[in-house]
Amino acid sequence: MSTAVLSRQPVVDEEGRSLEELVVNVGPSHPSTHGVCRVIVHLDGEVVTKAEPVIGYLHRGIEKMAENRTYLQVVPLTDRLDYVGSMYSNWAYCRAVERLAGIRLPERAEYLRVIVCELQRIASHMMALGSAAADTGAVSMFIYTFDQRERVIELFEELCGARLTYNFVRPGGVSFDLPERWEETCREFCSALPKAVSDMDKLYFGNTIARARMKSVGVLSLDDAVAWGASGPVARGSGANWDLRKNDPYSVYPRFDFEVPVGCNGDVYDRARVRLYECYESCRIITQALDQMEPGPVKAEGLPRLLRPNPGDAYDHIESARGSLGVYLVSDGSPRPYRMKVRSPAFCNLALLPLLAVGHTMSDLVVVLGSLDPVFGEVDR
Amino acid sequence: MSENARMTFDELREHLCSTYPDLCPLFSVEFGDGVLHIDCGKLHDAARDLKSLGFDRLGMVLAVDRGDTFEIIYRLTSRSMRVGMFLKCNVSREKPAVRSVCDIWPAANWHEREAYDLFGIEFEGHPDLRRILLPPEWEGHPLRKDYVDDRMIRRPDYI
Amino acid sequence: MAIVDRLGESLDKAPGGGIILTALDALIDWSRGHSLWAMPMGTACCAMELIAASFNKFDFDRHGTFPRPDPRHTDVMVVAGTISRKMAPAVKRLYEQMPDPKWVIAMGNCAVSGGIFYYDSYSALRGVDEFLPVDVYITGCPPRPESLQDAVFQLREKIKTESIAPGRARSRKLLLPQPGEMRKAATPSEEGGDS
Numbered sequence: 001m002s003t004a005v006l007s008r009q010p011v012v013d014e015e016g017r018s019l020e021e022l023v024v025n026v027g028p029s030h031p032s033t034h035g036v037c038r039v040i041v042h043l044d045g046e047v048v049t050k051a052e053p054v055i056g057y058l059h060r061g062i063e064k065m066a067e068n069r070t071y072l073q074v075v076p077l078t079d080r081l082d083y084v085g086s087m088y089s090n091w092a093y094c095r096a097v098e099r100l101a102g103i104r105l106p107e108r109a110e111y112l113r114v115i116v117c118e119l120q121r122i123a124s125h126m127m128a129l130g131s132a133a134a135d136t137g138a139v140s141m142f143i144y145t146f147d148q149r150e151r152v153i154e155l156f157e158e159l160c161g162a163r164l165t166y167n168f169v170r171p172g173g174v175s176f177d178l179p180e181r182w183e184e185t186c187r188e189f190c191s192a193l194p195k196a197v198s199d200m201d202k203l204y205f206g207n208t209i210a211r212a213r214m215k216s217v218g219v220l221s222l223d224d225a226v227a228w229g230a231s232g233p234v235a236r237g238s239g240a241n242w243d244l245r246k247n248d249p250y251s252v253y254p255r256f257d258f259e260v261p262v263g264c265n266g267d268v269y270d271r272a273r274v275r276l277y278e279c280y281e282s283c284r285i286i287t288q289a290l291d292q293m294e295p296g297p298v299k300a301e302g303l304p305r306l307l308r309p310n311p312g313d314a315y316d317h318i319e320s321a322r323g324s325l326g327v328y329l330v331s332d333g334s335p336r337p338y339r340m341k342v343r344s345p346a347f348c349n350l351a352l353l354p355l356l357a358v359g360h361t362m363s364d365l366v367v368v369l370g371s372l373d374p375v376f377g378e379v380d381r
Numbered sequence: 382m383s384e385n386a387r388m389t390f391d392e393l394r395e396h397l398c399s400t401y402p403d404l405c406p407l408f409s410v411e412f413g414d415g416v417l418h419i420d421c422g423k424l425h426d427a428a429r430d431l432k433s434l435g436f437d438r439l440g441m442v443l444a445v446d447r448g449d450t451f452e453i454i455y456r457l458t459s460r461s462m463r464v465g466m467f468l469k470c471n472v473s474r475e476k477p478a479v480r481s482v483c484d485i486w487p488a489a490n491w492h493e494r495e496a497y498d499l500f501g502i503e504f505e506g507h508p509d510l511r512r513i514l515l516p517p518e519w520e521g522h523p524l525r526k527d528y529v530d531d532r533m534i535r536r537p538d539y540i
Numbered sequence: 541m542a543i544v545d546r547l548g549e550s551l552d553k554a555p556g557g558g559i560i561l562t563a564l565d566a567l568i569d570w571s572r573g574h575s576l577w578a579m580p581m582g583t584a585c586c587a588m589e590l591i592a593a594s595f596n597k598f599d600f601d602r603h604g605t606f607p608r609p610d611p612r613h614t615d616v617m618v619v620a621g622t623i624s625r626k627m628a629p630a631v632k633r634l635y636e637q638m639p640d641p642k643w644v645i646a647m648g649n650c651a652v653s654g655g656i657f658y659y660d661s662y663s664a665l666r667g668v669d670e671f672l673p674v675d676v677y678i679t680g681c682p683p684r685p686e687s688l689q690d691a692v693f694q695l696r697e698k699i700k701t702e703s704i705a706p707g708r709a710r711s712r713k714l715l716l717p718q719p720g721e722m723r724k725a726a727t728p729s730e731e732g733g734d735s
Contacts, residue, residue: 028630029581030609036583036627056514057627058583063499064524065660068536076656083585099413127588146595153592163592164585164682226437226460229488240460247463248387315414315456315467317440326456330445339524343441343456351491377584380514380624515663516626523662536659 021049024362028057034131034369035376039353041365048365051357053350058380066340071097071171071307074337078327079165081342082378085124087116088320089342089378090169095250095316096327097171101309103300109173110252111293115186116159116168117318118282118289122193123152124321125233125275132272132370133204136213141204148196151189158182171307173299183290190283197279205273214269218356218368221266228355229348232323233274234372238266244319251318256288268371275373306335322346322373344378388462390415396462401430415466421453424470425480428455431468432485435459439482442492444500446526451477451500455489472502481507499524565703572615572641573696575604579614579638581631584621586648586682593685600685605692611637616675616695618688619668622650622657632671641702643675644668645691652677 027038036057042050062081066074078089091113098105130145153163158179160168168175204210220230225238235242243260245253261277263270309331317326323345330339349372356372357365388396390410398405404427407418419427440456450471458465472479481504482489493504494513501522504510512519521528578600582590594600594607608614611634623631635644646668649655654666668674675698676691 028627029634035587056512056516057624057630058622059514059624059626060622060657060664061523061661064662065657068660080585080656083588143596146592147597150592150595150597163684164588227487229439229441229486242460248465313411324440326440328441328443328454328456339445341441341443341445343443347491348441348488351488528662530662533662534659 026365028054034374035379037350037369037374037376037379039357039365039369041357041362043362046361046363048357048360048362051354051365053353055347055350055376056380058376060381062381063340063342066337068336070335071101071309071337074340075170076165076167078342079167080377081344081381082320082322082325082346082375083164084127084375085120085321086164086166087113087120087169088318088325090166091117092316092318092320092325092327092342093329093340094169094171095318096314096329097307097309099316100312100314100329100331101171101307103172103303105173105300106297107252108177108293108296109298109300111289112174112178112298113169114251114253114256115286115289115293116156116166116174118285119152119155119186121282121321122279123149123156125279126152128321128370128373129200129204129272129275132268132367132373133210135366135370136210138204138207138210141200144196144200144203148193155182155186155189158185172303173297177298186286187290190286193283194280197276201276205269205276211269213364213367214272214371215267216265217268217360217364218371219265219267220352220356224352224355225266228352230323230352231345231348232319232321233271233278234323234349234352236261237263237271237274237371239264244317244324248317250316252289252292253285255292256285258285258288268367271371308333308335317343320345322375322378323349325378342378342381344381346372346374346376346378350374350379388459388464390464390466393462393464393466397434400434404430415464417466417468419468419470421470421472421479424468425482425485428468428482428485431457435461436466437461439486439488439492440465442482442489442496444496444502444524446500446524447471448526449474451502453479453496453502455482477501478503478505480505481510483507498522501525566700568704569700569702573699575606576616576643576692576695577606577608577614578645579611579617579634580607580609580620581617581634582620583623583627584650586620586651589682589685590618590620590647590688593688598685598689600689600692603689603692611635612639614638615641616643616645616692617672618645618647619651619672619674620647620682622655623665623668624663625665626663628665628671631668635672643695643699644672645676645678645688645695646674647678647688647691648683649679649681652679655681 022043024041024043026041028036038054040052041048062077066077075090078093079086081089126145126149130142133141156166157163159182160166220238222239225235225240239262241262246260258281261274263274311331311333313330315326315328317324325345326343328341329337332338353369356368393415394408397408409416436457436459438458440458443454445452450473452469452471455468457468481493493507496502497510498512498514499522580590592598617635646652650657651668654664657664658666676695678687678691680687
C-alpha cells in the first residue's frame with residue numbers, strides 16, 4: 001500500500017512519440033509523506049507529469065465536535081489540530097474567544113504565551129528541518145535536530161506536564177506560571193541553541209549533496225505564492241515579506257526587536273533556510289521576553305466559570321510555524337460555539353504540491369512535500 | 382518589513398467608497414473586522430473589484446449554517462494595504478449554489494471543495510468540485526446542523 | 541521465563557564447550573520477542589512520540605525494536621493515532637500484508653477507544669480493535685515513549701507463551717487481555733498466575 005503502480009496507459013504526445021504514463025500511488029502510509037497524505041502521481045519515465053494529493057485520512061471532525069463542547073472544553077481539541085505545534089492552535093483559538101468575549105489579559109500572560117510559542121516554533125522547525133532532511137537521505141541531520149527538539153519538549157514538560165498536548169494557553173490567560181528555575185533552564189537553552197543551529201547549518205546546508213537535492217527544486221514564484229494563499233516559511237522562501245508578527249502585530253510582539261528572514265529563489269533550499277534562520281530570531285525574542293517580563297497574575301480576573309459570549313462572529317489569527325493560523329468563531333449566546341472554523345496554513349500550503357512537483361523526478365516529490373511541512377492533524381482537522 | 386503603514390478600517394472604507402461607490406453602503410465593522418455583506422448573485426463581480434482594489438490573497442472560505450440559509454464567508458487580505466476583511470453572502474438552504482472564485486484567487490480551489498464536502502454548497506464554475514476530506518462514497522454533509530449519523534454518539538451534557 | 545534468559549545457569553559443561561537444552565518453542569519465542577520490528581502506523585499526535593521513541597533519547601534499537609515502514613518486513617504494527625473511517629481500509633490492508641506471526645500494539649487513547657474523539661466525531665473510529673486483533677493497549681494522549689517501551693516488554697512476555705506448533709499454544713495464563721476480553725482479564729483470576 002505504501003507505493004503501488006495503479007495503471008499503465010499508453011500516451012502519444014504531440015510529436016507522435018509513444019510514451020507510457022505510469023500512475024503510481026504513494027501513501028497514505030508512507031514514511032516520506034509526513035503523516036497520512038496520499039499522492040497519486042502520474043509519471044513519464046521518472047518525471048512527474050501530474051501529482052494529485054488526496055487528503056482527509058485524518059479527518060476527525062474537530063469543527064463539528066467543538067459545537068457540542070463549552071468554550072473551555074474546546075481547548076484540548078485544538079491541541080490535537082497541529083500536533084507538532086500545539087501551542088499555536090491553543091493560542092489562535094484563545095485569541096478568537098477573547099475577542100468574542102472581550103477578555104483583557106494580564107501582561108505576564110501575553111509574555112508567557114510569546115515565550116512558549118517561540119519555543120514551539122523552534123521545536124516545530126526542528127521537526128520540519130529534520131524530517132525534510134531525512135527525505136533527502138540525511139538521517140544524521142534528523143538526529144541533531146531531534147536532540148534540540150527534545151530539549152524544548154523537556155522545557156514544556158516541566159512547564160505543563162505534557163510532552164505534546166499542552167493545553168497551556170487558555171481563554172483568559174495561561175494555565176500555570178513558570179515553575180522554579182524554569183527561566184534559567186530556558187535561558188541556558190537559548191544561549192546554547194545558536195551554536196547548535198549553526199552546526200546544523202554547516203553540517204547539512206553546507207553539504208554538496210544536500211544542496212544539489214534542494215537547490216532549484218520545487219520553485220514557487222512570488223505571484224503563485226500570493227495567489228495560492230501560501231503563508232509562513234513557504235511564502236517567505238519565495239520572497240513574500242509576510243509575517244503576521246510584523247504585518248498585523250498582535251500580543252506584545254511590537255516590543256521585540258527581531259527580523260523576519262525572507263528567501264529569494266522560492267526553492268526547497270530557501271524554504272529550509274528560512275526555517276533555520278527563524279530559530280535564531282525566536283531565540284532573540286525569548287531572551288527579550290524573559291528580560292522584559294515582570295511578575296504578576298497569569299490569568300484574567302473575574303472570568304465566569306462558563307463563558308457565554310454575546311452573539312456574533314470573531315476571527316483572530318497568529319503566525320504559527322507553518323503560516324497564518326486563524327480561528328473563526330460564531331457565537332449564538334450559548335455556552336458552546338455555534339461554529340468553529342480553523343484556517344489552517346498547512347492546508348493552503350499543501351494545495352501547492354500539484355504546482356511544485358510537476359517536472360521533477362519521483363525522488364524530488366518527497367523533498368518538495370517535506371519542504372511544505374504539512375501536519376495532517378491540521379490539514380484534515 | 383513593508384513600507385506601507387497598516388490601513389485602518391476607516392481608511393479602507395474611504396478607499397472602497399471612492400473606488401467602488403456601489404459597494405460602499407455594504408461595508409461595516411463587526412468585532413474589529415471589516416465585513417462586506419453582499420448579495421450572492423453579485424459576489425463574483427464584487428470579488429473581482431476587491432481584487433483590483435488590492436486584496437490579493439484569499440485566506441479561507443467557510444460556510445456557516447444559519448438555519449434557513451448558509452452564510453459563505455471569504456477571508457481576504459491585502460499585502461499592499463496590510464489589512465484584512467471578510468466578504469459574506471447568504472445562499473438558500475434548498476439550493477445552495479454560488480459562483481466559484483477560483484478564477485480570481487486560485488487558492489479558493491481547496492477551500493471551496495471543503496465547503497462543498499462539509500456543507501454541500503455547489504460552487505458553479507469550480508474546476509474540480511469533489512469531496513476533499515471525506516471519502517467519495519460518504520452520504521450527507523456533516524457540518525450541517527441537521528446532519529444525522531447513526532455512528533455518531535452525542536456527548537452527554539455535563540457542562 | 542524461558543531457559544534462554546538464564547543461559548549461564550542452564551549451561552551444561554561438556555568437553556570442548558557447553559550444551560544448552562531448551563525447548564524449540566522457547567528458543568523461537570525468545571528470538572521473536574527480542575527482535576520485534578515495528579511497522580509504524582503513525583497517523584496523528586502519537587506518531588510524534590513514536591518517532592521520539594526511536595531517536596536519540598529513548599533509542600528503541602537497543603530493544604531490537606526497529607521501525608520499518610514496509611509491512612512485509614515487520615512483526616508488530618504500532619497503531620499510533622486516530623484512525624478515521626477513510627483510513628481504516630488502508631490500515632487493514634497493511635496489516636494483511638504483514639507476514640505471520642504478527643502482533644498489534646494500540647498506542648494512545650484514540651487507537652484504544654477513540655479517546656477524545658469518542659463523542660461527536662462522525663469520522664473517527666472508536667478504537668482500532670474494531671477491525672484489528674490488538675495485543676497490547678497503551679493509554680495516554682499521547683503516551684510517553686516509556687509507555688511504548690513497556691508495551692514492547694509486555695508483548696515480549698506474551699510472545700513467550702506462544703508455540704510454533706499450530707493450535708498448540710502453551711497452556712499458560714496470558715498476561716494481557718485478548719481483544720474483547722478486557723473486562724474478564726481485568727478481574728484477578730483465582731488461578732493465581734505467575735509472571
